[in-house]
Amino acid sequence: MNRTSKIFRSCASAAALAALCVPALLPATPAYAAPSGDSAQLNQAVEALRAISTMKADFVQTDRNGQSLTGELTLMRPGKIRFQYQKSAQLLIVSDGKALTMIDYSVKQVQRWPISNSPLGALLDPKRDVAKYGTVKQTGNPNVVSIEVRDRSHPEYGVITLIFTRKASAPGGLELSYWVALDSQNKRTTISLSNQRYGVPVSNNDFRWVDPRPKTRR
Template sequence: MHALKTLFLALGVTMAALPAAAEKLSLGQISAYLNELQQAKGDFTQINDDGSISTGTISLRRPGMARFDYNPPAKALVLASGGEVAIFDKKVGSAPERYPLGDTPLSIILAKSVDLSRSGMVTSHTYDGTSTVVRARDPKRPEIGTIDLVFTGNPVELRQWVIRDDSGGETTVILGELDKNARLPHTDFSIIRAIESLN
């Protein structure tokens, strides 16, 4: 199951076509974008720490919910809801591994209210002429790792993220175009429902 835990650490191969260069996005603009991002669904490509590549579909329902459906051969499902994360190995069909959502940097973008200007949260805020990159962490729990969020402007869009864990592992998730009008019922994110479906 270690490989599946690595899969989850991506919770952001080539980036989607980027818009024309824009100015560096402020932390306020990025926070507002994330707070306004209520529901979204789209494809993703994941580069794992060992260099392998996985693909699948991501669904987000903020606050607090995410779903990663991995394509074969991975056949994994990762759910975040109710303050925890569950990692299912569909090949085995056994009970999932479960972790507190707060133990992962992904909790930063799934929070009910995102405020990247909070003291100690952002450790780096850069612009390369095309993308704005923000490195964030939970200032109360820096040991859980960091997340690099990559945004483009005009309009503001989250393009990818890179999660680094406390052991130095690095996993990247690259997002395709997100459908922000997707209908995503709460049941799609239910860990209990997914466990019951194993029986």
């Protein structure tokens, strides 16, 4: 197993959580009496993500030890996302809208999580109440919006904090800049985005993958 693959495995679960959270925030009626300012920011973040039909961006995934992997993210609403890691990693994470799949080509292994049963996967369901899971965290900077997402009834799912910056040219006026995932073992993973491109051509083929496992298995 190469060093890059080991780095990835140390934060793969957090990356999977992040993959579920990025396209997840959908309209909802608040389930708690949040301050009006917080409600406005949460609603604006929800609307900004709703306004994204397709997106591509470069990303850097960094673990708590400062070790990093790079790649390209492709997103298409609803629920489809692809993390194409650098070639040396021989790794891929894809959600086709039904399941989240991690493919490790270096060892020819595939892991899948049904979205309906995945950590924080309920957020992909527009009928669920997102405000039950999302909380605004004040940053002290009017141009930065921070949304913490957690399911308090399932602390084992971890916590995701989404960070938006105000940008007039971004859908909804907010751009998702990075997110921080903290799993139940306190392993911290940060995924930073750059070169975001909106409304780019994306097809269902972008969320398909080649199965590296032998066709004949005993």
